[in-house]
Amino acid sequence: MAVIYKCKECRKVLYSFEKVGQDFYGVRTPSEISSIYGGKCPKCGKKLNVPLIDDISVKLRVKRSRSF
Template sequence: MIIYRCRNCGFVLHVFEKVGRDYYGVPTPSIVISWYGGICPRCGSRLRPPRPKDILISIREGRRKRLPSSVKTCRQKILRILVAHAGEWFTVEDLKIMTNCSLKTVYKIINELHRENIIEKTRHKTRFRECTAVRIKNTNSNIEVVYK
């Protein structure tokens, strides 16, 4: 989001919401100034292009979203853990914490690996909830994990 304000009184002249992936169509400060004839409608001061110290970059308040890791990177992390600890069972929540990937991404990768017959998957019920546990199918599998 880009907000154009009057330098003198702080009046919001224009708000540009990001649409899509880029900022195509963002008006320049001089275009916004020309819309108002160079005069702030609230305080009447002369509008000028912003100086570097007038530009403020801030994070919008509210819930911060974690940047998603790529699925390919998460898949490599999960396979590294499962191969390194062959035969051990891991819950999906454990893999989420260990890989720092979203739970949705971990479930997606686990389902893909299960369809590819690489891992075993089981449902485990505890007193309070049900969870999914996974482990590498066999220690002699043809999985090669390349560390970069």
């Protein structure tokens, strides 16, 4: 399951964690993502806040089999 942080206003993807081993640090926290961008979205300039429970959605991704 991927972890994707998006701007609440313009929906720009700010960070995406796709798989274990992607980087040394693992999944970043919302606070870390905010500090990377100086607290503002680089696209629209809106202040980045820690998400509320209503801002979080879980979506299942079905793995498709390959046919050769």
